[in-house]
Amino acid sequence: MSSLDRMLNLLFASALASLSVAAAAQQAPFSAHSTFSEAGSEWTVFHHPIKTVAVIGAGPAGLQAAAKLVEHNFTVRLFDRAPSPGGNWFYTDETPVREPYPDRPFDEAPHIPESLPSTYYYEEGEEGITLEDRWKEHWQPRPLWDNLHTNSPAVITELPDVPYSTDRPWVLSNHDIQRHVRAYASFHNLNANDYQTDSRRAPVTSYSTRVDRLEKIESTQKWRLTLRKLERLQETNRIKADWWTEDFDAVVVATGPYVSPHVANIKGLVEWSKVKDGEQYSVYHSQSYRRPQRYENKTILVVGASVSASEIARDIAPYAQDVLASVRPHPNLHPFQLRSRLRFPDTTKFVPEIDHFGSLPAYNKGIKDATIHLVNGSVLRGIDEVILATGYIHSNNFLPNFTSDGQPANLHWTGHYIPDPTLAYTNVRPWTIGKYQSYAFAKVWEGTAHLPPQKQMQEDYDNAKYHFRGLFASAASEALFRQYVAWLNNESLINGGRFVEPWPVEKREVFVYYSEVEWIKGYVNLGNFTDFETLPAREWDSARVAWDAIVYEDTEW
Ligand SMILES: Cc1cc2nc3c(=O)[nH]c(=O)nc-3n(C[C@H](O)[C@H](O)[C@H](O)COP(=O)(O)OP(=O)(O)OC[C@H]3O[C@@H](n4cnc5c(N)ncnc54)[C@H](O)[C@@H]3O)c2cc1C
Ligand SMILES: NC(=O)c1ccc[n+]([C@@H]2O[C@H](COP(=O)([O-])OP(=O)(O)OC[C@H]3O[C@@H](n4cnc5c(N)ncnc54)[C@H](OP(=O)(O)O)[C@@H]3O)[C@@H](O)[C@H]2O)c1
Ligand SMILES: *[C@@H]1O[C@H](CO)[C@@H](O)[C@H](O)[C@H]1NC(C)=O
Ligand SMILES: *[C@@H]1O[C@H](CO)[C@@H](O)[C@H](O)[C@H]1NC(C)=O
Ligand SMILES: *[C@@H]1O[C@H](CO)[C@@H](O)[C@H](O)[C@H]1NC(C)=O
Ligand SMILES: *[C@@H]1O[C@H](CO)[C@@H](O)[C@H](O)[C@H]1NC(C)=O
Ligand SMILES: *[C@@H]1O[C@H](CO)[C@@H](O)[C@H](O)[C@H]1NC(C)=O
Ligand SMILES: *[C@@H]1O[C@H](CO)[C@@H](O)[C@H](O)[C@H]1NC(C)=O
Numbered sequence: 001m002s003s004l005d006r007m008l009n010l011l012f013a014s015a016l017a018s019l020s021v022a023a024a025a026q027q028a029p030f031s032a033h034s035t036f037s038e039a040g041s042e043w044t045v046f047h048h049p050i051k052t053v054a055v056i057g058a059g060p061a062g063l064q065a066a067a068k069l070v071e072h073n074f075t076v077r078l079f080d081r082a083p084s085p086g087g088n089w090f091y092t093d094e095t096p097v098r099e100p101y102p103d104r105p106f107d108e109a110p111h112i113p114e115s116l117p118s119t120y121y122y123e124e125g126e127e128g129i130t131l132e133d134r135w136k137e138h139w140q141p142r143p144l145w146d147n148l149h150t151n152s153p154a155v156i157t158e159l160p161d162v163p164y165s166t167d168r169p170w171v172l173s174n175h176d177i178q179r180h181v182r183a184y185a186s187f188h189n190l191n192a193n194d195y196q197t198d199s200r201r202a203p204v205t206s207y208s209t210r211v212d213r214l215e216k217i218e219s220t221q222k223w224r225l226t227l228r229k230l231e232r233l234q235e236t237n238r239i240k241a242d243w244w245t246e247d248f249d250a251v252v253v254a255t256g257p258y259v260s261p262h263v264a265n266i267k268g269l270v271e272w273s274k275v276k277d278g279e280q281y282s283v284y285h286s287q288s289y290r291r292p293q294r295y296e297n298k299t300i301l302v303v304g305a306s307v308s309a310s311e312i313a314r315d316i317a318p319y320a321q322d323v324l325a326s327v328r329p330h331p332n333l334h335p336f337q338l339r340s341r342l343r344f345p346d347t348t349k350f351v352p353e354i355d356h357f358g359s360l361p362a363y364n365k366g367i368k369d370a371t372i373h374l375v376n377g378s379v380l381r382g383i384d385e386v387i388l389a390t391g392y393i394h395s396n397n398f399l400p401n402f403t404s405d406g407q408p409a410n411l412h413w414t415g416h417y418i419p420d421p422t423l424a425y426t427n428v429r430p431w432t433i434g435k436y437q438s439y440a441f442a443k444v445w446e447g448t449a450h451l452p453p454q455k456q457m458q459e460d461y462d463n464a465k466y467h468f469r470g471l472f473a474s475a476a477s478e479a480l481f482r483q484y485v486a487w488l489n490n491e492s493l494i495n496g497g498r499f500v501e502p503w504p505v506e507k508r509e510v511f512v513y514y515s516e517v518e519w520i521k522g523y524v525n526l527g528n529f530t531d532f533e534t535l536p537a538r539e540w541d542s543a544r545v546a547w548d549a550i551v552y553e554d555t556e557w
C-alpha cells in the first residue's frame with residue numbers, strides 16, 4: 001500500500017469513527033461504562049458526551065490539565081484549597097497546623113453541613129480554634145523552607161510555554177520554581193486574580209476552595225463535588241465559610257503526591273509530641289521547618305535519611321551545636337537515597353534507629369533531660385529538638401471510594417481510572433510527561449483518542465503490563481514517553497488533532513550530565529546514553545537508566 005493510500009485509509013477510518021460516535025451518542029440509554037465495536041475496533045465510550053470537567057489541585061500537574069482542557073473548549077473549573085496557584089511550590093512563611101500524632105487515618109471525613117449551600121461565619125477562638133489555625137488547616141501551608149533548592153535539575157523541572165532563561169543555575173531555589181509555576185498559571189489565565197475574559201463560561205478558577213467530597217450521582221452519571229471556600233474578613237475579624245456543590249461530567253485529581261505529613265510510629269512519640277519549651281514544641285515534622293537561625297547552639301536530632309533529612313541537616317549545621325541523624329539501615333539504596341546519605345554535612349553524628357522515647361519528667365520544660373533509646377541499646381540525652389523528616393502519606397479524604405488504602409489504584413497508563421474513566425489522576429512527573437498526559441485527558445474526553453475497552457484495560461492492569469505504583473509510574477520509563485507520543489500522534493492521525501513532539505533530545509543530554517555527577521558515578525554512561533533499550537539493569541528497584549529517573553516518580557520527586 002502506498003503512503004497516500006494509507007493516509008486515505010486513515011482519513012476514511014476517521015470519518016467512519018466519527019460517524020459511529022455520533023450514532024452511538026444517540027443510542028440511549030447507555031450503561032455507565034459500556035463499550036461498542038465498529039469494524040473490528042473497540043473502545044470505551046462514555047455514558048454521555050463530556051463537556052464539563054473539574055480539576056482538583058493547581059500545582060504543576062493540575063494547571064497543565066486545566067490549561068489543556070480549556071484550550072479544548074471544555075467548561076473547566078479548577079479548585080485549589082490554597083489561595084494561589086503553585087501547588088507544592090507556593091512557599092509562604094506561614095507554617096502548617098501541627099501534624100496529628102499519631103497519623104490520622106486517611107479517610108477521616110471532614111465536617112459538611114446537612115443542607116447545602118450553606119454559609120457560616122467563624123469567630124476568633126470558636127471551638128477553641130484560632131482563626132489563624134482554621135485558615136491554615138483549610139489550605140495547608142506548604143512543606144518548604146526558605147533555602148530549599150530543587151534536587152532535580154532545571155531541565156527536568158520546567159513547565160511548557162514559560163521557559164527559564166537558558167543561562168540559569170543547574171538547580172533552582174523554591175522561590176524561582178514558585179515564580180515559574182505562577183507564570184505558567186498567568187500565561188494560561190489561571191492565576192488567582194486573573195480576569196477570565198470568556199463570558200460564555202463561569203470563571204475557571206476557584207482558590208481557597210477545598211474539595212471535601214467526591215461522589216458519582218447514579219441518575220445523571222455526573223460527578224458531584226462538595227466544596228468549601230474560606231474567606232478571611234479582616235475588617236470584622238471573622239472567617240466566612242461557604243459550602244456548595246457543583247456537578248461535572250469528568251474529574252481530574254491533581255492533588256499531588258505529598259498530601260499529609262507522616263510521623264513515625266515510634267513508642268513514646270505521642271507523649272513527646274505534647275512537650276513544649278516555652279512556646280515551641282520540642283518535636284515536630286519537617287513540614288514546619290523554615291529557617292536555620294533559631295538553631296544557634298542547639299543540639300538537633302533529625303529522624304530520617306532521605307531528602308528532607310539531609311537538606312535540613314545541611315541548612316542548620318552552620319548554626320547548630322550538634323546535628324545528629326537517626327538513620328535505619330537500607331538493604332538497597334537507589335540513587336536518590338544514596339545521594340541524600342552523601343549530602344549530610346560532614347559533622348553529622350549518625351545514630352541507629354530509635355527504639356522508643358523515654359519517660360518525661362514534665363511537658364513544659366523541653367526534652368533536654370529526657371532519654372531517647374536506640375535499637376542498639378544506647379541512650380541519647382541532651383537533645384534540644386527532634387525534627388521528624390519521615391516523609392508524607394496520601395490522605396485525600398474526599399477519595400476513599402476511588403482508591404485502595406488511600407492510593408490511587410486501577411489506573412490505565414494514561415491516568416484514567418479503569419472502573420470509570422471519567423475520573424483521571426495525574427500520575428506522571430508533571431514537569432516532563434505532564435503535558436502529554438494533559439493532552440491525553442482532553443483527547444479521550446473529546447473523543448479524538450480512544451481508550452481500549454475497560455475489560456482490556458483491566459486485564460492489562462491485572463497482568464501488570466502497565467505497572468503503576470502509588471501515584472507515580474516507576475517501571476515504564478522511556479517507554480512511557482514513547483508510548484504517549486506514539487499513541488497521541490496515532491490517535492490524532494486517525495481521529496483528528498495536532499502533532500506532539502517527543503521530549504527534546506538536548507534536554508535528555510543535559511539531564512544525563514547532571515545525573516552522572518549527582519547520583520552514582522557511572523550510573524549512566526555518557527558514551528552510549530542514547531541506547532535506551534540495551535542499558536544494563538541496575539540492582540535497585542526497576543529504575544534502570546537516567547530515563548527511569550525522569551519518570552521514576554515513586555515517592556521520590
Ligand atoms: C519538600 C519537598 C521538596 C520537593 N522538591 C522537589 C524537587 O526538587 N524537584 C521536583 O521535581 N519535585 C520536588 N517535590 C515534589 C513536588 O511534589 C512536585 O515537584 C510537584 O509539585 C508535584 O506537582 P503536582 O501538581 O502533582 O502536585 P502539588 O504541587 O503537590 O499540587 C497539588 C495541589 O492540590 C491541592 N489540593 C490537595 N488536596 C486538595 C483538595 N482536597 N481540594 C483542593 N485542592 C487540593 C493542593 O493545595 C496543591 O496545591 C518536592 C516535594 C516536597 C514535599
Ligand atoms: N528539593 C529538595 O531539596 C527536597 C527537600 C525535601 C524533600 N524533597 C522531596 O520531597 C519528597 C519527600 O521527601 P522526604 O525526605 O520528606 O520523605 P521520604 O523521602 O519519604 O523519606 C522519609 C524518610 O524517613 C525515614 N523514616 C521513616 N520512619 C522512620 C523511623 N521510624 N526511623 C528512622 N527513619 C524513618 C525513611 O526511612 P526508610 O527509607 O528506611 O523508610 C526515609 O528515610 C521527595 O520526593 C523528595 O525528593 C526535596
Ligand atoms: C475551540 O473552539 C474554538 C472556537 O469555536 C475553535 O476555533 C477551536 O478550534 C476549538 N479548539 C479545539 C481544540 O477544538
Ligand atoms: C552561641 O554560642 C556562642 C559561643 O559560646 C555565643 O557567643 C553566642 O552568643 C551563642 N548564641 C546564642 C544564641 O546563644
Ligand atoms: C549504638 O550506636 C551509637 C551510634 O552509632 C554508638 O555510639 C554506640 O556505641 C552504639 N552502642 C552499642 C551498645 O553498640
Ligand atoms: C463512599 O461510599 C459509601 C457507600 O456508597 C458512601 O456511604 C460514602 O459516603 C462514600 N464516601 C465518600 C467520601 O464519598
Ligand atoms: C494506531 O491505532 C490503530 C487503531 O487503534 C491501531 O490499530 C494501530 O495499531 C495503531 N498504531 C500504532 C503505531 O500505535
Ligand atoms: C556503554 O559503554 C561502555 C564503555 O564505554 C561499555 O562498557 C558498556 O558495556 C556500554 N553499554 C552498553 C549497554 O552497550
